[in-house]
Amino acid sequence: MKKLFLLFITVGFLSISSQEAKAQALGNDYRNAIGGRFGVANGITFKHFVNSSDALDFIVNFRSKKNQYSTFRLIGLYERHLPINNAPGLRWYYGGGAGIGVWDYKHDNHDSEIALSIDGVLGLDYKFNGAPINASLDWKPALEVTPDTGFDAEGFGLSIRFAF
Template sequence: MKKFFTILCLTFIATAAFYSSSNAQNYKNAIGGRFGAANGVTFKTSVGADKMLDIIANFRSTHDYNYFRLTGLYEIYNPIADAPGLGWYYGFGGSLGSVKYKPTSSSDLYLSVDGVLGLDYKFKDAPINLSLDWKPALELAPDTGFDASGLGLSIRFTF
């Protein structure tokens, strides 16, 4: 199952990068790590003057379960006046993944509808981007619920 999601993620990233254009954040693409409640890899690409697509492949391991998920977010960017390189963004998307329960070795499909609200900073003289955001999720499977623990810091290389 992990191989399927990895191939899907790489295919989606390559397609998004091919169709990308410039954006208001002074970078076209960015790739790096996301650290927080779940750690993983993040790739952003421009899809318009002030819009970006953020693809996140992450994992979480606890005492009770492991999960892997792929998240796609459509984000709208707004500059902050008198703060060059700094902007705020909001958006929506969804996650698809798998959950494996440790005590029983059983697994389930993970599915959610996600939102995002954050700050984004691009260093002027370096190819580095930082984002701090909150990504709440309405979980649809394997159980329904609201996950508000999606605070994360992303550090990316821009190109």
């Protein structure tokens, strides 16, 4: 029984070590990360890598303009991460997705409307070596579909996440 337990532990350890080595060889130093996003709209971000270069990024954000409006949005992005030569831990990425949320107008008796958007993203992603910290700096423009059609180019943000 003791030998079977040691064999199980050894195989498990080798399997985990092999997966970590494979992920690092492919340039992916983390699989998941959660943290804050700060910029024009502040919120929470969760990034999950589906393979070594493609990730899903979910953002819940809040934005308010004093005495005009406030928004609450959920955005889902599909991102493609590519390495930058001679810069370990640093990658650039691009992608796209969509958002849904609510606009609350502070004038007009607090009327609310559903907000839909088509979102893009272009940025830099850095994983600190030896620490479970990830940081991203990006531009996330959006084509607003409702309540009004327009282009929002103000989507600059800094995300700081706990990577695991």
